[in-house]
Amino acid sequence: MSTKVLIIGACGQIGTELTTALRNTYGFSNVIASDIRKSESDVFNQGTFELLDARDKDAIKACVEKHKITDVYLMAALLSATAEKNPDFAWDLNMNSLFHVLNLAKEKVIQKVFWPSSIAVFGENSPKKNTPQHTIMEPSTVYGISKLSGERWCEYYHKNYGVDVRSIRYPGIISWKANPGGGTTDYAVEIFHEAVQKGSYTCFLRDDTSLPMMFMDDAVRATINIMKAEPESVKVRSSYNIAAISFTPAELATAIQQIIPEFAIAYEPDSRQKIADTWPESIDDSTATADWNWSHEFDMKTIVSEMISNLQRVLV
Template sequence: MKRIVVTGAGGQIGSELVPHLRGLYGSENVLATDLRPLAGPVFEGGPFAPLDVRDGRAFSDLLGSFRADTLIHLAGILSAKGEDQVALAWDVNVNGSVAALEAARERGTTFFLPSSIAAFGPSTPHRDTPQDTLQRPTTIYGVAKVTLELLCDYYHLKFGMDTRGLRFPGLISHQALPGGGTTDYAVHIYYDAVRTGRYTSFIAPGTFMDMMYMPDALDAVVRLLEADPARLAHRNAFNISAMSFDPEGIAASIRRVLPSFTLDYAVDPLRQGIAESWPDSLDCSAAREEWGFAPRYDLDAMTRDMLERVSAKLGVAA
């Protein structure tokens, strides 16, 4: 039976991953942590403990007292927000992750760390971006992700730790709104489509980025954690993606359900510059071959489900 600790449980991924894991492994076996508790199923549906991930001693004690065999370390500051708070982003994202790695090493737990398409940069091949390729990111978030990808590989080679991770694309969810990422527009567009029938994009037309619907992301985490380690040639930072589109592509998909939907633009130079440094599409063959990655949702299937669920959430007739 897995005993799992999840940091950053109140974030976009954690707020859905924790209930998903509790459904699979039992509520009592998944401990959610964050800086402070919040209302909602993550904090009310099972054990919770406050944790500053930079406190290595508290981290190790928590893993020990919970008898954890798996640590899923999600806590971090996202790309656009990180550019406004560079020192804090490095402190939380890197120093906090080093504390997590050390605590996991001390306690002998499997360690899962999400990476991101932000780990790539303008000099990376943008189409069919290889699993192993040049990585020269131009954001502090991306620099931190490359650092942590290398550290996870190092801890596996040096200490024999069972480290695993995914490079997430933009994640789209009807449950939790994102918090300061460059791909946020791909969530907000659905909410505005339901509320007002129009959306103003801060990302320019023709800017393609990889994306994935949250149910596929949750499934990918579990598949990788359950994978036979003997099959994992890469272990960390697997490319995964389900679709690649620009704002016009997602708008066209919405119009197939809501024909009157309109899209205009007020491009944000910061987030546009970040988006242009990232890949247009990823080669996910390593994830497929090594642990059976197989997303179920394409753009139109995701759009139909998102609009239906957002409409129900907002109390608007679909």
């Protein structure tokens, strides 16, 4: 049977670019984008789009059966900073959508599931540097709690029901194509927009806050590659650490000033600083490398160059 893909939450920061990459991989007719509302992005005018509430199992099942879907990418979620403002809704969306998709896989309605986790699963007692694949995990945010709970359920469904579910823990994602979605690492996208448009930026984190980051192209490639890997190569069925680079706001500002010398940055930490303080500074992703050959391609210099050159083209 050929691969037929449904992306739930296709209009989000990662979902938008993942939709394009999956259509380039499997063909436009084989990839269905869906979300609770349609984005204005041209991406969603170039292929089939379905309005779909991730909390509605019957609607998901109907869409799966209508399009003969084999693989579901469940990208719908309320991210860290936004989830703290509405914890009940965050738990409902983040957890029940996962149960719906896992149960459809358990019922053999779909064959394979991708569900993203996050570095938010770690907590203040986790090792800060080179945080290992298996370690203490005591998240302090609703988002992190939901992601850690989801990891345990993914592994449970795999072990007990044979569900082919695959997951990676995303670090902060940097992209020039899509707006950030309400996360604690959003500054690393906002800073480029402000640098290009205004020449200055006020950061909501301290200058010395080091966090793991990744360019969107690497994140999308990791997502597709883990789904294309042979089942026996995917040995972790909770979620894999993946990593690229780590930097502080001050280090990023210095890198931007290499291209935009007049760029100025100020710091006014807000509630997101408390969240960032519980997260890792860097991630050990050697397990993903060993199991399915993961490696990142974009370093700090190439990320900064890509972001500024593309934003200067589309914003100025």
